[in-house]
Amino acid sequence: MHTSSTPLSPSVENLQARGKTALDTGIRALFAADPQRFEHLSFRHDDLLLDLSKCALSRDDLSALLALAHECGLEARRDAMFAGAPINATEGRAVLHVALRARPEDGFETAGHKIGGEIEAVLAAMARFAEGIRDGSIAGSTGRRITDIVNIGIGGSDLGPAMATIALSPYHDGPRAHFVSNIDGAHMADTLKALDLETTLFIVASKTFTTIETMTNAGTARRAVADKLGEAAVGAHFCAVSTALDKVAAFGIGEDRTFGFWDWVGGRYSIWSAIGLPLMIAIGETRFREFLAGARDMDRHFRDASLEQNLPVLLGLAGWWHRVAQDHPTRAVIPYDQRLARLPAYLQQLDMESNGKHVGLDGLPTPTVTGPVVWGEPGTNGQHAFFQLLHQGTDIVPVEFILGARAHEDGEAMRIHQDLLIANCLAQSEALMKGRTMEEAREQLLQAGRSAADAERIAPHREFSGDRPSITILHEILDPFRFGRLVALYEHRVFVEAQLFGINAYDQWGVELGKELATGLLPVVQGKSDASSRDSSTAGLVAAISALRN
Ligand code: F6P
Numbered sequence: 151m152h153t154s155s156t157p158l159s160p161s162v163e164n165l166q167a168r169g170k171t172a173l174d175t176g177i178r179a180l181f182a183a184d185p186q187r188f189e190h191l192s193f194r195h196d197d198l199l200l201d202l203s204k205c206a207l208s209r210d211d212l213s214a215l216l217a218l219a220h221e222c223g224l225e226a227r228r229d230a231m232f233a234g235a236p237i238n239a240t241e242g243r244a245v246l247h248v249a250l251r252a253r254p255e256d257g258f259e260t261a262g263h264k265i266g267g268e269i270e271a272v273l274a275a276m277a278r279f280a281e282g283i284r285d286g287s288i289a290g291s292t293g294r295r296i297t298d299i300v301n302i303g304i305g306g307s308d309l310g311p312a313m314a315t316i317a318l319s320p321y322h323d324g325p326r327a328h329f330v331s332n333i334d335g336a337h338m339a340d341t342l343k344a345l346d347l348e349t350t351l352f353i354v355a356s357k358t359f360t361t362i363e364t365m366t367n368a369g370t371a372r373r374a375v376a377d378k379l380g381e382a383a384v385g386a387h388f389c390a391v392s393t394a395l396d397k398v399a400a401f402g403i404g405e406d407r408t409f410g411f412w413d414w415v416g417g418r419y420s421i422w423s424a425i426g427l428p429l430m431i432a433i434g435e436t437r438f439r440e441f442l443a444g445a446r447d448m449d450r451h452f453r454d455a456s457l458e459q460n461l462p463v464l465l466g467l468a469g470w471w472h473r474v475a476q477d478h479p480t481r482a483v484i485p486y487d488q489r490l491a492r493l494p495a496y497l498q499q500l501d502m503e504s505n506g507k508h509v510g511l512d513g514l515p516t517p518t519v520t521g522p523v524v525w526g527e528p529g530t531n532g533q534h535a536f537f538q539l540l541h542q543g544t545d546i547v548p549v550e551f552i553l554g555a556r557a558h559e560d561g562e563a564m565r566i567h568q569d570l571l572i573a574n575c576l577a578q579s580e581a582l583m584k585g586r587t588m589e590e591a592r593e594q595l596l597q598a599g600r601s602a603a604d605a606e607r608i609a610p611h612r613e614f615s616g617d618r619p620s621i622t623i624l625h626e627i628l629d630p631f632r633f634g635r636l637v638a639l640y641e642h643r644v645f646v647e648a649q650l651f652g653i654n655a656y657d658q659w660g661v662e663l664g665k666e667l668a669t670g671l672l673p674v675v676q677g678k679s680d681a682s683s684r685d686s687s688t689a690g691l692v693a694a695i696s697a698l699r700n
Pocket of ligand 1: 355
């Protein structure tokens with residue numbers, strides 16, 4: 151339970167009172183009171199539409215939220231990020247992933263140093279390498295064409311390219327792409343099983359080049375290549391992406407196969423950097439640049455549109471409203487798009503590693519709760535798994551539906567799939583909002599021929615409270631440009647919420663303790679030091695594991 155002695159500001163108190171009132175009023179009543187509610191509470195940027203009308207939120211509530219955004223200096227904070235100020239205060243770093251998708255003439259700089267030229271130079275080097283792999287002019291050690299690439303990375307050095315490669319599979323015309331992240335040897339072993347090392351390229355992706363999972367997996371892959379093809383072959387089967395160029399060189403990967411990025415790119419914001427190399431190899435430079443262009447388009451919208459019409463701002467305000475004003479501890483992201491299957495996992499890192507903080511920029515416990523638990527799965531699969539709880543469970547979970555109007559599979563034979571997908575997505579948000587009253591449930595049962603006694607007994611189980619909030623994000627089709635725009639929308643939404651919480655979204659000290667303890671526990675697990683100084687649970691588990699292993 152989060153406690154803080156910092157008093158709530160009058161605006162936050164007012165918004166919490168409003169949040170409760172809106173919950174009591176209910177979404178159905180809000181629709182009844184305002185027949186034009188969709189027009190008033192849906193917002194557009196080109197074909198991208200954000201519908202907030204199915205949230206328990208009135209137009210006046212939204213105005214109060216916008217006032218809060220102004221009050222917490224959102225615009226100035228946003229401008230500071232775009233200006234390259236060190237807004238990641240605990241690490242003294244700028245936050246400039248926006249520069250990675252800019253054009254050189256956009257003039258991004260940090261610490262008085264223009265960075266567009268360096269960014270373009272890395273992109274050009276990536277493109278030369280990616281196109282060389284794709285056209286076969288850069289081959290494996292025996293001269294055979296590369297058919298498979300294996301990205302070895304974890305967290306931000308894995309989730310972005312893995313998620314994006316699936317998302318853009320209609321454009322995937324390069325080598326097959328595989329992703330190994332887990333320290334569990336099963337991940338590497340199962341991946342290698344299907345591959346011919348002679349035609350495989352490993353990409354070791356790590357911002358720090360120290361992450362134990364990545365370095366262990368890279369070492370295993372290196373040994374496999376050396377054993378099969380000889381030590382001299384290793385260079386032709388590896389390349390690296392990192393900010394730690396000295397460590398890459400020490401690993402033995404050549405400078406011409408090393409693609410750098412910068413400490414002002416957070417791991418979970420790095421898909422736009424050289425970390426995107428597997429994606430570029432998969433879809434080619436042109437499509438990759440379209441992906442960057444989509445993100446740039448969202449950056450410019452975020453920077454230039456008024457707060458009242460600014461999609462990331464509005465999405466962030468709705469998120470804050472659900473979390474702080476209405477006390478919903480989680481939110482579900484449900485893409486009605488199978489190719490966005492890994493988006494929820496990607497957003498878990500983006501959102502929870504950014505906004506899972508308990509102290510503010512001043513080092514004091516935040517006056518309010520902060521980031522929600524983010525989770526999800528694609529629709530329609532989720533409908534047949536956990537939607538029961540969304541409709542009838544005791545917790546309210548705001549749902550974010552993501553939908554493309556058009557599919558790549560648009561031939562006559564496949565049209566029915568997209569029609570059904572859309573119908574299901576709309577039906578779910580409608581059902582969450584409308585629900586079904588006890589009388590309606592009873593009436594349906596009677597109509598179906600059940601006795602009055604049965605109808606009475608069963609109706610409560612078939613009642614849906616309704617008034618459950620959802621947001622719908624609609625765009626035309628999942629192409630590289632729109633996909634880049636969508637990911638950037640979510641990045642900026644996380645930024646907006648962080649400003650409202652008053653936290654630094656760009657450090658992640660919370661992952662350190664587990665790493666330190668794992669380092670200390672390794673010799674214990676290996677039997678090289680004893681577990682007696684550990685708590686009794688850890689010591690007991692070590693003993694039980696060792697009994698099972700011997
Ligand atoms: O442990 C968390 C983390 O630092 C993430 O923030 C990061 O994306 C991931 O590990 C991988 O880090 P690296 O790219 O340095 O290997």
